[in-house]
Amino acid sequence: xxxxxxxxxxxxxxxxxxxxxxxxxxxxxxxxxxxxxxxxxxxxxxxxxxxxxxxxxxxxxxxxxxxxxxxxxxxxxxxxxxxxxxxxxxxxxxxxxxxxxxxxxxxxxxxxxxxxxxxxxxxxxxxxxxxxxxxxxxxxxxxxxxxxxxxxxxxxxxxxxxxxxxxxxxxxxxxxxxxxxxxxxxxxxxxxxxxxxxxxxxxxxxxxxxxxxxxxxxxxxxxxxxxxxxxxxxxxxxxxxxxxxxxxxxxxxxxxxxxxxxxxxxxxxxxxxxxxxxxxxxxxxxxxxxxxxxxxxxxxxxxxxxxxxxxxxxxxxxxxxxxxxxxxxxxxxxxxxxxxxxxxxxxxxxxxxxxxxxxxxxxxxxx
Amino acid sequence: xxxxxxxxxxxxxxxxxxxxxxxxxxxxxxxxxxxxxxxxxxxxxxxxxxxxxxxxxxxxxxxxxxxxxxxxxxxxxxxxxxxxxxxxxxxxxxxxxxxxxxxxxxxxxxxxxxxxxxxxxxxxxxxxxxxxxxxxxxxxxxxxxxxxxxxxxxxxxxxxxxxxxxxxxxxxxxxxxxxxxxxxxxxxxxxxxxxxxxxxxxxxxxxxxxxxxxxxxxxxxxxxxxxxxxxxxxxxxxxxxxxxxxxxxxxxxxxxxxxxxxxxxxxxxxxxxxxxxxxxxxxxxxxxxxxxxxxxxxxxxxxxxxxxxxxxxxxxxxxxxxxxxxxxxxxxxxxxxxxxxxxxxxxxxxxxxxxxxxxxxxxxxxx
Numbered sequence: 255x256x257x258x259x260x261x262x263x264x265x266x267x268x269x270x271x272x273x274x275x276x277x278x279x280x281x282x283x284x285x286x287x288x289x290x291x292x293x294x295x296x297x298x299x300x301x302x303x304x305x306x307x308x309x310x311x312x313x314x315x316x317x318x319x320x321x322x323x324x325x326x327x328x329x330x331x332x333x334x335x336x337x338x339x340x341x342x343x344x345x346x347x348x349x350x351x352x353x354x355x356x357x358x359x360x361x362x363x364x365x366x367x368x369x370x371x372x373x374x375x376x377x378x379x380x381x382x383x384x385x386x387x388x389x390x391x392x393x394x395x396x397x398x399x400x401x402x403x404x405x406x407x408x409x410x411x412x413x414x415x416x417x418x419x420x421x422x423x424x425x426x427x428x429x430x431x432x433x434x435x436x437x438x439x440x441x442x443x444x445x446x447x448x449x450x451x452x453x454x455x456x457x458x459x460x461x462x463x464x465x466x467x468x469x470x471x472x473x474x475x476x477x478x479x480x481x482x483x484x485x486x487x488x489x490x491x492x493x494x495x496x497x498x499x500x501x502x503x504x505x506x507x508x509x510x511x512x513x514x515x516x517x518x519x520x521x522x523x524x525x526x527x528x529x530x531x532x533x534x535x536x537x538x539x540x541x542x543x544x545x546x547x548x549x550x551x552x553x554x555x556x557x558x559x560x561x562x563x564x565x566x567x568x569x570x571x572x573x574x575x576x577x578x579x580x581x582x583x584x585x586x587x588x589x590x591x592x593x594x595x596x597x598x599x600x601x602x603x604x605x606x607x608x609x610x611x612x613x614x615x616x617x618x619x620x621x
Numbered sequence: 622x623x624x625x626x627x628x629x630x631x632x633x634x635x636x637x638x639x640x641x642x643x644x645x646x647x648x649x650x651x652x653x654x655x656x657x658x659x660x661x662x663x664x665x666x667x668x669x670x671x672x673x674x675x676x677x678x679x680x681x682x683x684x685x686x687x688x689x690x691x692x693x694x695x696x697x698x699x700x701x702x703x704x705x706x707x708x709x710x711x712x713x714x715x716x717x718x719x720x721x722x723x724x725x726x727x728x729x730x731x732x733x734x735x736x737x738x739x740x741x742x743x744x745x746x747x748x749x750x751x752x753x754x755x756x757x758x759x760x761x762x763x764x765x766x767x768x769x770x771x772x773x774x775x776x777x778x779x780x781x782x783x784x785x786x787x788x789x790x791x792x793x794x795x796x797x798x799x800x801x802x803x804x805x806x807x808x809x810x811x812x813x814x815x816x817x818x819x820x821x822x823x824x825x826x827x828x829x830x831x832x833x834x835x836x837x838x839x840x841x842x843x844x845x846x847x848x849x850x851x852x853x854x855x856x857x858x859x860x861x862x863x864x865x866x867x868x869x870x871x872x873x874x875x876x877x878x879x880x881x882x883x884x885x886x887x888x889x890x891x892x893x894x895x896x897x898x899x900x901x902x903x904x905x906x907x908x909x910x911x912x913x914x915x916x917x918x919x920x921x922x923x924x925x926x927x928x929x930x931x932x933x934x935x936x937x938x939x940x941x942x943x944x945x946x947x948x949x950x951x952x953x954x955x956x957x958x959x960x961x962x963x964x965x966x967x968x969x970x971x972x973x974x975x976x977x978x979x980x981x982x983x984x985x986x987x988x
Contacts, residue, residue, distance in 0.1 A: 373742045384810055461834070463831065463836050464830065464831070465832075465835060466832070466851070466854055466857075467832035467848065467849040468835035468843075470853055470854065471849070476835075482838070483834070484834050484838050486833055487955045489953060490949060490953060491953070546853050575946050575949070575952055578946075578948040579945075579949075581941050581942060582831075582857060582942070582945050585856060585942055586853045586856060588856070
């Protein structure tokens with residue numbers, strides 16, 4: 255009988271999927287959401303109705319606690335699953351900081367790029383002295399959708415998702431701690447690896463920007479990948495991807511290319527990225543965002559492309575393609591995503607050499 | 622009875638419109654095209670069938686000479702009307718150089734940005750000693766279409782098109798020389814003004830890039846301006862336009878904004894560029910390019926945006942929006958438009974201060 259108490263932070267469709275799945279597996283689960291209204295229906299029913307194509311993954315998932323009180327939420331869990339947009343990681347870190355205790359694990363789903371590093375820095379700055387292990391996943395475990403306020407549907411659970419702790423010396427411990435619930439997590443080397451294998455960074459913003467007119471004039475009424483990733487658009491994705499992989503190389507990391515990832519994760523192959531995208535059956539039917547004011551820009555630009563570009567600029571890799579997409583996103587959203595995003599200053603790593611940065615993510619030590 | 626002999630260089634739909642119009646007005650016209658095949662039907666018939674809504678602008682326009690021999694073409698005209706894509710200006714200049722004689726006028730329709738300066742430099746480099754006056758227009762006089770190999774249809778002749786000579790001290794002389802044929806040309810101050818009031822530079826590439834996916838997946842089956850210039854896309858155009866106007870300001874030039882131009886040229890007004898574009902009835906029905914391999918990129922990027930960006934970089938104006946569009950165009954076309962484009966080195970003006978550059982365009986003197 256599972257005993258580890260989990261807290262799931264965030265009750266979007268991802269958080270609901272994770273909380274419901276954990277509860278159905280028999281874990282004691284607290285579900286936290288900042289806005290109480292949003293979890294009112296779940297609190298009233300005492301849980302979430304989970305549906306899926308798998309008969310073992312259906313039913314009413316009773317939760318131990320449904321709360322908008324962060325202190326109570328953090329008090330409940332030994333493992334804190336943070337399932338919020340990465341642009342909210344900083345707020346969550348500041349809210350959790352006073353309440354964390356020794357031995358807890360704070361796991362970001364996913365970290366995007368630099369999530370664990372940013373959270374570690376904010377906890378330190380907030381004076382958190384607890385020995386908390388921060389970790390992040392490379393991508394989200396579930397494909398899910400919310401069918402109602404207290405409902406969620408899981409379409410798919412990925413087979414293998416890399417996970418890394420900060421410091422990476424603790425990754426095995428985290429994998430062991432979550433293993434009963436999530437055997438799908440595998441060793442992700444360290445948080446630079448998980449952060450630089452961020453495929454959404456490559457696909458989401460550029461596909462959105464290079465289809466900006468169409469998204470806005472049709473409210474996204476076309477297939478995002480199949481219609482949006484035309485040969486020329488896919489060529490831009492390839493160049494951005496090459497920049498990302500080169501930034502990783504400058505950090506001594508052999509990141510997967512988008513093509514390798516499509517082959518590995520979806521068995522989708524092809525001579526070019528265009529072919530591979532169009533050989534990924536999972537992309538069939540995925541509609542474009544209905545608006546340009548979408549997380550593909552307001553999350554993926556500051557939390558994914560900005561830190562990748564910042565690492566490139568810091569360590570001498572040209573990232574002019576990525577930078578072009580960032581600039582156009584800034585213009586379209588009338589904001590400065592460089593100022594709001596995960597720059598190296600924001601992450602607290604601007605002064606580190608590559609060797610020092612690697613040492614930091616491996617040991618958690620600054621020197 | 623008009624007597625000035627004209628040579629029209631280039632037998633695309635623009636060159637055919639101009640040659641036919643001139644001939645119908647009674648001028649002696651030679652039409653040159655590099656590829657003889659392309660003018661075979663015109664040569665055989667001895668002229669061009671011109672059609673339009675204006676009864677005075679219809680009929681068979683008999684040409685004096687239809688030739689693929691540049692020497693014969695240049696020998697014919699006192700005024701050489703160059704009606705080719707600006708990316709061909711350099712080739713035309715080199716081809717004409719050995720055959721030009723004192724007193725001829727070489728007029729580029731239009732120059733895009735830096736056309737007259739580039740041609741002047743190439744003639745000088747080619748050892749041309751003839752006292753030829755180079756001039757450029759700000760935009761093309763006609764809206765026209767080719768209905769067949771020896772046919773052309775003129776939809777509209779603009780009321781007022783700025784023209785500038787290099788040096789600008791000769792602008793009045795050029796206006797006087799073309800006045801009988803073209804009273805529509807007005808004084809364009811100097812070639813920096815005509816080059817920096819290049820509106821196609823702002824509209825064409827960005828509208829194309831920000832609708833890249835749609836153009837390529839539908840073969841341009843949507844309205845380029847009405848569907849393509851959504852509020853967010855128009856915001857990008859506004860920012861690029863502000864960069865262009867700021868580059869002009871750094872050269873001491875008050876360029877027209879795109880909104881001012883829409884109001885002036887088309888009486889299309891609005892609070893934002895988006896509104897003004899959508900209040901321009903002339904944009905109704907204009908389809909998007911059928912492919913991304915279109916002059917909106919392969920001409921407007923190297924011949925318009927590159928020189929504007931280069932002037933900005935040289936004289937201290939941030940052009941990051943324009944630069945983003947250039948970079949994405951380079952990726953999409955797998956080429957380096959900075960290398961192929963009108964950089965200040967290419968134009969031979971890299972060493973000039975603003976004062977020297979102004980002096981040069983006004984007097985033709987380097988110091």
